[in-house]
Amino acid sequence: MSWDEQQLQTHLDSMAAAIDERLAGKPAVLVGIESGGAWIAEALNQKLGTALPLGTLNPAFYRDDFDTRGLKATVTPSKLPFDIDGQHIVLVDDVLMTGRTIRAAMNELFDFGRPASITLVVLFDIGHRELPIRADICGETLALPPHQRVELRGPAPLVAEIRDTMA
Known part of the structure; x- marks a missing residue:
């Protein structure tokens, strides 16, 4: 199964509308998790009623499983060009699977400050x-068996497909 750019844009349209509704005029910032989440955050920011300050987060050093997963040869630094304290954070990732990347990202965010809230997208x-x-x-x-993953490619065009990890 795969999703072309138009299918993903439909998802992004509905997600942006849900973010606008949830924020309802609250000042907020958008933070994308490297790399797929950063691509999604950038695409969402173009669709929001009002663009938000945008940052990227790379929680590689905050993961509790990098000893088994390994660490990429190059780890890009997080870029948060705004204060985290008291902010409503819209945290964006491409795929939510085990929850470990999100946990690591929240740990890193709290090292930068104390947000008012975090909305996970x-x-x-x-x-x-x-x-x-x-x-x-x-x-x-999606209800995928454990040996399948969704792989996002981008940033432009954005496309996604299901990959079998047992192959």
Whole structure:
């Protein structure tokens, strides 16, 4: 199964509308998790009623499983060009699976300050949870077997497909 740019744009339109409704004029910032979440955050920001300050987060050093997953050869630094204290944060990722990336991202955010709130927005939720984390806004929920993943390619055009990790 795969999603072309037009199908993903439909998801992004509905997600942006849900963000606008949820924020209801509250001052907020948009933070995308590297790399797919950053692509989604940028695309969402163009669709919001009012563009938000945009930052990126790379929680690689905050993960509790990088000893088993490994660490990429190059880790880009997080870029948060605004104060976190008291902000309503819209945290964006491409795929919510175990919850470990989101936990790591929230740990890093709290090292930058104390946000007023965090709204989690994901393009896909595939539900292989290991931690009690849920998305507030989700483009599409999928029931995939444990050996399958959704892979996002981008930033432009954005396309996604299901990959089998046992191949």
